[in-house]
Amino acid sequence: MKRVGFGEYGGPDVLRLEEVEAPHAGPGRIRIAVRAAGVNPVDWRIREGQMLKAHPIELPAGVGLDAAGVVDEVGEGVEGVEAGDHVFGEGIDTYAEFAVLTAWARMPEGLSFEEAAGYPSVVETALRVIREVGVRPGQTLLVSGASGGVGSAVLQIARERGITVIGTAGAANQEYLRGLGAMATTYGEGWVERVRRLGDIDAALDLAGTGVLPELIALTGDPRKVISIADLGAPEHGVRFSGVAGSVPDALAEAADLIARGRLHIPVEQRYALADAAAAHIDSKAGHARGRRVVII
Incomplete structure (x- = not known):
């Protein structure tokens, strides 16, 4: 099968489209024919070698x-899901x-593979940081x-x-944030005072790692x-860096429920072919996304 992998840590140029043997679903796992894969900042952080403690890997490695995809192999002990x-x-x-999944949920009706691939890690992270920051x-x-x-x-x-x-974001994304129910303002010079004019702040999340922790x-x-989920120097400021996932199955179940009830929608901003994974990583690292980036298989 074709997969994107790398044999050394480094920039996006270390990524290669390669032929490897397909994996198989072990006990408690399923294998899917992948239709789309979500692109996350952790993907390029792992590739750069930033996450060796949290995500130790053996090279060469995949990405x-x-x-999201179609189940084609069910491991021993797995119930409630079948091929197709x-x-x-x-x-x-x-x-x-093809890829082996360690946690999964059925796709809500009407959701495309491209959309579905954008939800797992981001929803787990969102639920986790809201819980950890203690906002009520x-x-x-x-x-x-x-x-x-x-x-x-x-x-x-x-x-x-x-x-x-x-929410803070670039000027082009202000209406997008308001459409999701937030008060919005731009970052850049004077942003702290603009936030203060909008209200008192009980808790805060740093999702971009742009040096705003002070x-x-x-x-x-x-x-x-x-x-913070993006500034590895957060502990130096007394700020918690959140990088350890909670219960992914619970997060997927809550995501599926919110999506099915029309309470959660994350748009796909950009799609990439498998051979263009390096471009996906470059764009992800540059930031300024509106929603999600996905690789189409």
Whole structure:
């Protein structure tokens, strides 16, 4: 089968489209014929060697955690799913024609494979950081870098829970944030004062890693009220860096429920062919997304 892999850590140029043997579903796992794979910042962070402690891997390695596709192999002990089912979830080396999933859920009716591939990691992350930052209904949450996949999920889940959200993003994404139920303002010079004019901040999330942690601490008054998923230097500021996933099956089940009820929608901003995975990583690292990027198989 074809997959995207790399034999050394480095820039996007280390990625190769290669022929390898297809994996098989072991106990408690399923294999899917991948139709689309989600592109996440953790993908290029792993490729660059930034995540060796959290995600130790053996080289050469494949790429990708999220995917949607058609079940074609069910491992021992797995119940409730069979060949031919359409599922989305998290797994191993998902930029490939076939991939093994470790957690999955049935795709909600009407959701395309491309859309479904964009949900797993971002929804798990969104649910986790909302929980970890301790924000409650009636309080106000500031989201720095709010227009990407995780931000899009955070805004909608927070809205569903009765949490007021202020989001920062580029000028082109202001209406997008407002459409997701947030108050919006641009980043750049004077952004702290613009946020203050919108309301008092009870908690804050750093989703972009753009060096704003001191400002987020000042706005909340306490580093313990700030969580980052993008700034590896967060602990130096007394801020928690959130990088360890919670229950992915529970997150997928909640995502499926929210999607089915029309309470969660993350658009696909850009699609890439499997051979263009390097371009997907370059664009992901550049940021400024509105929704999700996916690799089409």
